[in-house]
Amino acid sequence: VRTLKIGLLGCGVVGGGFVRLLASDRERIASRYGLDIEVTRILVRDLDRLRPGVDPKLLTRSAIEVIDRECDVVVELIGGTASASCFIRRAIDLGRDVVTANKALLAERGPEIFAAAAKRGVGVGFEASICGAIPIIRALQRGLAGDTIERITGILNGTCNYILTRMERGLSFDDALSAAQEKGFAEADPTLDIEGIDAAQKLQILAELAFDAPVRRQTVTGIRAIRTADIESAVRRGKTIRLIAEAQRVPGGVELCVEPREIATDDALARIVDENNAVQIRGRAAGELLLVGKGAGSLPTATAVLSDVMEIGSRRSARATAVAVA
Numbered sequence: 001v002r003t004l005k006i007g008l009l010g011c012g013v014v015g016g017g018f019v020r021l022l023a024s025d026r027e028r029i030a031s032r033y034g035l036d037i038e039v040t041r042i043l044v045r046d047l048d049r050l051r052p053g054v055d056p057k058l059l060t061r062s063a064i065e066v067i068d069r070e071c072d073v074v075v076e077l078i079g080g081t082a083s084a085s086c087f088i089r090r091a092i093d094l095g096r097d098v099v100t101a102n103k104a105l106l107a108e109r110g111p112e113i114f115a116a117a118a119k120r121g122v123g124v125g126f127e128a129s130i131c132g133a134i135p136i137i138r139a140l141q142r143g144l145a146g147d148t149i150e151r152i153t154g155i156l157n158g159t160c161n162y163i164l165t166r167m168e169r170g171l172s173f174d175d176a177l178s179a180a181q182e183k184g185f186a187e188a189d190p191t192l193d194i195e196g197i198d199a200a201q202k203l204q205i206l207a208e209l210a211f212d213a214p215v216r217r218q219t220v221t222g223i224r225a226i227r228t229a230d231i232e233s234a235v236r237r238g239k240t241i242r243l244i245a246e247a248q249r250v251p252g253g254v255e256l257c258v259e260p261r262e263i264a265t266d267d268a269l270a271r272i273v274d275e276n277n278a279v280q281i282r283g284r285a286a287g288e289l290l291l292v293g294k295g296a297g298s299l300p301t302a303t304a305v306l307s308d309v310m311e312i313g314s315r316r317s318a319r320a321t322a323v324a325v326a
């Protein structure tokens with residue numbers, strides 16, 4: 001069994017979920033995959049906050065202590081772009097593999113980060129950055145690599161979907177947003193969710209993976225203007241409102257659009273409720289695929305982080321074995 005040491009940046013909704021998930025699954029992973037995953041240090045803002053299931057001895061307020069001390073993988077779950085970008089660059093420079101859930105950072109500086117990682121020969125896992133538990137990054141990078149993707153249509157923001165579906169059941173916009181915040185679905189700044197920006201960042205990353213083509217046009221409208229009356233009126237006409245993100249090939253590139261749409265209640269996307277997400281992919285040869293699952297929340301998102309960590313661990317083991325054989 002090989003040990004894989006993790007420096008964890010952030011212990012909020014997803015970071016805390018990662019620690020708890022690892023505690024429950026560490027033995028399974030060790031016995032099944034020969035990988036013992038150990039969190040060696042955790043960056044937090046507040047040392048005194050109560051964190052059930054987290055060993056207080058691991059906590060520190062110093063990012064340098066997490067990144068520079070002996071560790072194999074730096075897991076970045078602090079969100080935001082300024083500090084996160086510095087920490088990730090430092091980790092890459094030190095030869096650490098990186099796992100992140102930070103879609104805002106990847107949308108802003110993805111190419112730069114991936115280039116630095118490639119130059120240093122380390123990996124960057126980002127499955128958790130899009131659609132929580134749905135393995136959409138792996139699906140596009142590997143499962144569907146044999147096809148030409150024509151279009152991606154989806155529900156990419158759990159908070160907005162939660163708000164819209166709760167409003168269908170009579171809750172006000174503000175109460176539904178508060179509930180989504182309490183459940184840990186919303187971003188630290190929920191404007192990113194309700195203005196459609198979070199969905200647009202995810203759509204941009206998916207489009208970069210799926211289409212090798214420049215973005216010709218991008219439009220983003222959120223759900224802030226949706227009123228209960230709009231939802232009731234849609235329901236009376238056999239429709240339902242969802243925040244839809246769509247990327248499609250057009251002559252010379254790709255068009256990206258995020259907007260609330262009225263869709264028929266028997267549409268597959270109309271059946272996606274609460275914080276669930278869905279991604280409909282049209283492949284030229286494969287036809288239509290639909291992936292559905294929890295798009296936000298502590299443990300569902302933590303599964304994507306842990307899968308990335310495990311993949312990095314098995315890649316490292318394979319490299320070590322190859323070196324030993326040579």
Ligand code: HSE
Pocket residue numbers: 129130131132156157158159160185186187193198295296297
């Ligand atoms: N705020 C995001 C959402 C979290 O609601 O979908 C998951 O990326």
